[in-house]
Amino acid sequence: MIETKVIATLSLAGYTPTVKPKTIGQPGFLASTLLAASLALPAIAQSNKPNVIEFDVPGAGTVSSPACANALGCGTVAFANNDLGVIVGFYTDANVVAHGFLRAPDGNIISFDVPGAGLGVGLDQGTFAYCINDLGAIAGAFEDSSSVYHGFLRAPDGSFTTFDAPGAGTGANQGTWAWSLNLHGTTAGTYIDGNNVTHGFVRSRDNEIAQFDPPDSVLTYPCEETCLGPDGTVIGFYNVANGTSYGFVRTPDGKIAKINAPGAATGYGTIAASISQDGTIGGYFGDANLEAHGFVRAPDGRFTEFEAPGATGIGTAAFSINVSGAVTGEFFDANNVMHGFFRSADGAFATFNAPDAGTGAFQGTRPSTNNAEGTVAGWYVDENSLNHGFIWRP
Secondary structure: OOOOOOOOOEOOOOOOOOOOHHHOOOOOOOOOOEOOOOOOOOOOOEOOHHHEEEEOOOOOOOOOOHHHOOOOOOEEEEEEEOOOOOEEEEEEOOOOOEEEEEEOOOOOEEEEOOOOOOOOOOOOOEEEEEEEOOOOOEEEEEEOOOOOEEEEEEOOOOOEEEEOOOOOOOOOOOEEEEEEEOOOOOEEEEEEOOOOOEEEEEEOOOOOEEEEOOOOOOEEEEOOEOOEOOOOOEEEEEEOOOOOEEEEEEOOOOOEEEEOOOOOOOOOEEEEEEEOOOOOEEEEEEOOOOOEEEEEEOOOOOEEEEOOOOOOOOEEEEEEEOOOOOEEEEEEOOOOOEEEEEEOOOOOEEEEOOOOOOOOOOOEEEEEEEOOOOOEEEEEEOOOOOEEEEEEOO
C-alpha cells in the first residue's frame, strides 16, 4: 500500500483492495488506468551531481529478483527523513527478506527487525519502516510468517511496541499499517478488514485507536510519511463507488472534510499527500486528459496548481510539503522516466536525477520526503530495476 509502484498505470487511489499493499509503491501516482502520452520532452535544468548522495544498506540485495518484483522492488528504499537528517526505510536482502533501517546524518546505518516479523527465504515478508519523527521514534508495519501485517513503533532506545487496529483482518495480506507519526506519539494509518476493505485509523500514544471512513467511502487511505499534523489532524484520500478519489482532512474531533482539486476529473480525482505544520496540504490530481498535476492547498482552502518543468504524459505528483511550504515529488518525461523536483514556497523549481538512475520506462529518481532544511530523501531505480537510496540537498 504505497502510493504507486511501477505505474504503467498511475494509481490515483494508490491501492486496489485485491492487491497486496506493498505491491503499490515505486513511483507513485493516480488511479487505475492513467496512460502515458508520448510528448516531446524539453530540456530539463538539473542540479549538479554533488548535490545527490546515493547509498545502499549493507546487506541489501544486488539483483532485482522476480520474488520481490511485486513489492516495491528489490534493494534499498529510503522512505522518510526528519529535520535532524535521519533517514528511515527498508531494504530487501539476497533472500528477499525485508528489514527496516535507520541512516544517521554521518552515514552510519542500523538495520532492524520487529520481533515476530516473517523471515522466510523468498517470501517477501519482514519489516517496513515508513516514517520517523524528530525525537527519533519510527513507525511502520511488519508482515509475520502468516503474511498478516501489524503496526509497530520503534522507540529511540530501540525497543518495540506492536499493535493491531480493532477490526483488522487476520488473513494473508490483511492487517494494520502505521504510515505517519507525530511528535506526540500519535500514529495514523490503514487497516484491511476480513472482507479486504481498507479503513483509516488514528492511534494515540496510550493505544487508544479511533477508526474512520469518510461518508460514501469504499476505500479509506490516510497517506504515507507526512500526513499527520502536530495536533492530530490526518489527511489522505478515499475512493467512492465510481472509482473517483477525493482527498480528506480529519480533525482531532473526528470531523472529516472532503478535498476536491479544481480540474480533477470524475473517475480519477484528488490525492492529499502531505500536510505541513500550519495545515497547508500538498498533493496531486488527475484531469480528464489522464494527466497528473501537483497542487498546494492553503489552510483557507485556496488551491495553487503546478507542473514540474519537463513533465509530460503521466505528469507531476507532489508527495511531501515541509514547514516552509516547499514541496518535493516526481514527474515523468515522454519516455515514462521518473525525475525529482523541488518547488519552493515562492514557486521556483529545481529538478534533479540521481547520477546512477536508470533511463528506461519507470526507472529513474523517486523523491519521498523533504525536511525543514529542504533536504530530500527517496530512492532511485537503476537500469536493472534495482532500488537504491538517495539524498538531495538544495
